[in-house]
Amino acid sequence: MxxxxxxxxxxxxxxxxxxxxxxxxxxxxxxxxxxxxxxxxxxxxxxxxxxxxxxxxxxTPMTKYRISGPDALDYLDRLVTRDMQKIKPGRVAYAVWCDDQGQVIDDGTIFHLREGEYRLCSQERHFAWLTAAAIGFDVSVVVETxxxxxxxxxxxxxxxxxxxxxxxxxxxxxxxxxxxxxxxxxxxxxxxxxxxxxxxxxxxxxxxxxxxxxxxxxxxxxxxxxxxxGTHALDLARIEAGYLAAFEDFLPADTTVRTGRSRSPFELGLDWLVDFKKPNFNGRKALAEEKRNGSTWRLVKLDIEGNKPAHHAYIYAKEKRNKKEIGFITSAAWSPVCKQNVALGTVRMPHGKTGDTVWVEIFYQREMHWTRVMAKAVVVDKPFWFPPRRSLTPPDPY
Amino acid sequence: MTDRYDAIVVGAGHNGLVCASLLAKAGKSVLLLEANKQVGGAAITRPFADGYSVSAGAHLLYQLQPEVQKELKLNIKMAADNLSTIVLSANGRHVRYCGDEVSGVRQKDVDSFAEFHQRMTRYADLLRTAFNKPPPRLGTTNKKDLLSLARFGFDVRRLGKIEMREFLRLIGMNIHDELSERFDNPLLKGGLSLDAVLGTHLGPRSPNTIMTYLYRLAGNRGRLALPVGGMGSVSDALAHAARGAGVTIRTNMPVKRIIVENGRATGVETEEGERFSSLTIVSNADPRRTIMKLVGARHVETRFTHRINNIRMRGNAAKLHLALDGLPTIDGLTRKDFGERLLLAVDENHVERAFNPAKYGESSPSPVVEMTFPSFRDESLAPTGKHVMSAIVQYAPYDLKGGWTDTAREEFRQAAIKAIAQYAPDIEQRIIASELLTPVDIEREFHISGGHWHHGELTLDQFLFVRPVAGAAQYQMPLDGLYLCGAGTHPGGGVSGAAGRNAARVILSGGKPV
Missing domain, CATH: 3.30.1360.120 (Probable tRNA modification gtpase trme; domain 1)
Incomplete structure (x- = not known):
């Protein structure tokens, strides 16, 4: 049997x-x-x-939406914070979209497949939001996952x-x-x-x-x-590349309950994706206000001393832990290719400017017993792994 | 170069006229654009057959606010005032009511009615205090908002413990339960039920129908009047006041879109391509038309479009206009009674049954009717000796299954005439011409989405702080420079001018709470 x-x-x-x-x-x-x-x-x-x-x-499990119809471009341009007019057929755009309060719902890629025909891909599912956003637009949004x-x-x-x-x-x-x-x-x-x-x-x-x-x-x-x-290998690679993951480095705004647990694009280091010069996009008003008044959080890339990955660690401004923590690590790894202890984290403004030194409190277990180190970390602005071959066209054969 | 104004009002309905006039009186240069050839929106008098004219939309005046009349120095002549309501009975034993008096019913109902009316007017007066000021915004720390909210709470509390409890018990309730508890006479219950649901997508057993009843009383304690020359003369008086205040009124100028630049409204473009610019655009159109058609979803936020798009505004009342070669015969009515308001509702269940099909997108085979013979008191409306009947016939759902085809319209027209013929058997022989306006026609003629005369169902979830929708209750839209002034905003529909006046006050205060 x-x-x-x-x-x-x-x-x-x-x-x-x-x-x-x-x-x-x-x-x-x-x-x-x-x-x-x-x-x-x-x-x-x-x-x-x-x-x-x-x-x-x-x-394949990436959620894929086919977006087409006469208003497809207008629809996407209202949906995401970056200027979609600039994304010609045959081009792909990394983009974020926000709720009415300017808080990030998710990030993803938008493929301009052919004139007026798009595919939007994201880790999470957003059909309800995409459908709500389609009110008043002559556009079809079809799930093709x-x-x-x-x-x-x-x-x-x-x-x-x-x-x-x-x-x-x-x-x-x-x-x-x-x-x-x-x-x-x-x-x-x-x-x-x-x-x-x-x-x-x-x-x-x-x-x-x-x-x-x-x-x-x-x-x-x-x-x-x-x-x-599998996913573990990919996750390590994306941390080295400094890419964000939903539910790791930010929570989609529509899943948060408490105020202050969602993030704006500015708070995720995605200022370059927000274009105030284009016509209205969702969250624009709130984001303009945040731009004027300043953000609460800042996403930082950290180059940390030592070789213990700083999983879930608190971040402090000073080595002496007598002050309140200024933030926490959201993704961490020992990078084999960079030979660096790297992490993504979130700190309270105005902390975390490029070049700043912060301290990361790392706990790790050795034969059941816990050990704590305060590791010095430097805020860097470039991705940890950024080889020239990434953008070389035509690429070199190997 | 485009013409520049301090404010542009889109739509010359009565609220648009009131708002434009008040802005102009405050020294603003105001342009008022109207799509139709005549101002007044749904408060107009127009011909519908050779020699016959009728108030094509609203046909009774009962809510025009004294504040509006005073501020604009309106002098509207009435052909008849303080009309009685007569609920017709097939056997001629009609029930009449006016103010707190009722006749044709047993003494118990007479006493009960007086008490009922007294209580309802007390609550209606309370609502009226909220009528003539912009509703306070919720969730702000602004002192004026908080004060205004506190004052409303205080007004409720001032009713006294027992009356406050009663008010809070009744406000969300259906009228059917209250009427059944109080009265025996079926006609009385039928008539009051119909009063509560006129112009709504509600039946007497629908929650909230006490509130719609109170709303009817809130304007002027339910006192009904017929202006000389029909409702159009109210609009003419308003237009006269507007011109006198310096408003530039341009008719036959449908607005195609509200121009948005850099995240704010900066002007309008007409269907013919003419552009006018202003940093204050006031829309008298309903909220859905304003946002979805004139502004475009592109320029507002997703959740806001969602809310606007889901405002319940399914019109359900049809207008029937008959040109008659003489008054019909109604058993038990004196000639003078034709000057009053006549209701056809056998009992409260008749009203509910008439509503039943409407829930499923069908029209009522046995409709309920509010009838007036305006020509009886006002000879200008019909050739000598001839008459005009103007009726509201319910229910005729806007989104009728299969659409309002010629067959569907004829079927409903026949049903309405059959309903009237049960009391006036000779009505059919007397008809010279007729006109039926379904909600679809009302939408077409008056540009009201869904053909709903309140620009949105008047229910607790779309009232006061949340009218038209949460986050836009104080006449300001979440787009800089854009305001609403129509029935879709607080307090709601009816020819009251309150929305237009409140909007003007908000605009003049620079968008601060007033």
Missing amino acids: SIQEVPQGRLRSPFYSRLQALDTLNTWHEWKGYSSADALYCAETEYFAIRNATGVFDL AEVAALAVQGPTSFTVLSSMGLEGLATLKPFGLRHFEFAGTELMVSRTGYTGDLGYEVWIAAEKAELLWDALFAAGQLHGIRAI
Whole structure:
């Protein structure tokens, strides 16, 4: 008698069969209803695939919305804080959108697929908000999360892998550009985007062709160190790149209950995304007021002494812990590629200016016993990992 | 170069006229733009058949505020004042009421009615104190807001312990339960039920119908009048006052959009492409039309558009106008009685049953009716010896299932005439011409979204501090320079001028609480 599998009530991505075949750890978590792997064989090895070869991450659970209709541009321009008029067809925009109080609901990427046709991608689901925002616009917002399978193909050899898969003309694709290719009788969209801060692409295809794409990709990548990766490896890479994660570095405004627990774009270091010169966008009035009166919080990137990751640590202005803390760490890691102890954190204004020294109180356990160190940390403004190959066009072959 | 004004008022309804006049009297240069060829909005007199004219929208005057009359020095001549209401009975034993007196019912109901009327007018007077000032904003620390809020609380408390408790008990209640508790006579209950639900998407068993009843009394204790020349003469008097104050009125000038630049209203553009600029734009149009059509969702916040878009404003009252070659015969009515207000409602259940189909997007097969024969007191409205009947017929839902096709309209017209013929059997022979205005027609003619004469259901969730919606109660829209002055704002619909006057006061105070 065989023992039956316990159904988890989770959706399987169209790449599930391929991921399962590679999986040796059986450690999965839930991501917006889908099963998503923490790691498949070893998070560290998978991480090094991103930095030294090519890591492939299943992006399908990313929530995807198709936005089209005569008012699509106006709609998006009102939705997000940056100027969408500047995002031409074939370009991708990283953007944040705010509630009426100017508090960030989420960040995501908006792909201008064709004239007047867009795809918005985010980690969290926002159909209710996007629908409410559509009132008064001639626009259609369709969820296409399940219909579109997607993979992040990231790392120094990713260009070579995709080129040897037969995608001609990829060399001229600039960062935040997208291009359509013919693949297996259908359309394959490739964008030069990612969450790793490295050379990398994201590939998008109809769900029913997902496995064909996977197989072609891995066949092409065999000689170039291609590896499937899980969330742990990706998370480490995104911290090195200084990217934010919802529910880690900020809470979507619509999920907060207490006042002061949500964040404005300014408080997340996203000033560059807020364009007061364009016509009205949601939250504009509140953000203009915040701009005048000053923000409460500041997001900081910290280069911390030592090698103990500063998970969930309090941040102090002085080494002596007699004063009240000024903030806390939201994401932390020892960065293997930078050989640095890095973290993202939130501090109260006016603390945390670039170059400031702060102190991070790190607790760590050694054989059950807790130890505490006050580690000196410097506020930096650049991402920890920012290799030239990230933006080099055409990319160098590896 | 475009013409520049201190203020531009969009829409010359009675509130627009009042607001424009008061702004002009305060020394502002004011431009008033009206889409129709005639000012007055839904308070107009216009022909509907050869030689016959009627008050096409509102047909009785009962709410015009003395403050408005005084400040604008209006002198409106009445053809009839203090009209009685007669609830018709098929067997000629009609019930009449006026003020606190009722006849045609048993002594118990007579006594009960006096008490009922006394209590209702006391509460209505309380509401009236809130009528003529902008509602205080909630959640602010502004002293004037807090003081105004405290004063309202104090006014409620001043009723005394028992009356305050009664007020708080009744305000959210339905009229049916209160009437059943007090009265026996079905016609009386029918008539009062109809009073409470006229012009609403509510039945007598709907919560909040005591409040709509109080609202009716709040303007002028429910005292009904017919102006000479119909409701149009009220608007003419207002227009005269406006011109006298220096307002530039331009008719046949539908506004296409309110121009927004750098996050504030800066002017308007007409359908014909003419532009006028001003840093104060006042819209007499309903809140939904103002925000969704004239301003555009683009220029306001998402949750705000959501709230505006969800204002309940489904019109449910139709107007029926009949040109008659003579007065019909109604059993038990003297000739003089045709000058009064006649109601057709057998009992409170009749009103509720008439409402039932409307809940599901169907019109009433057996509608309830408020009827007047304005030509009886005012010969200017019809050729000599002929008459005009003006009636409000309920219920005719705006979003009728299948739409207001010719068949649907004819069906409802027939139902209305059949309802009237039960009391006036010869009505059909006397009809020379007729006109039915469904809420869809009312929307088209008067540019009111949903054809709802209050520009939004008058219910507790859309009243006082939250009218039209939370966050925009003080006539100011969350767009700099944009104000509302119509029935969609506090206190609500009815030809009262209160909204227009309150809006003008807020604008003149520079947007500070008054």
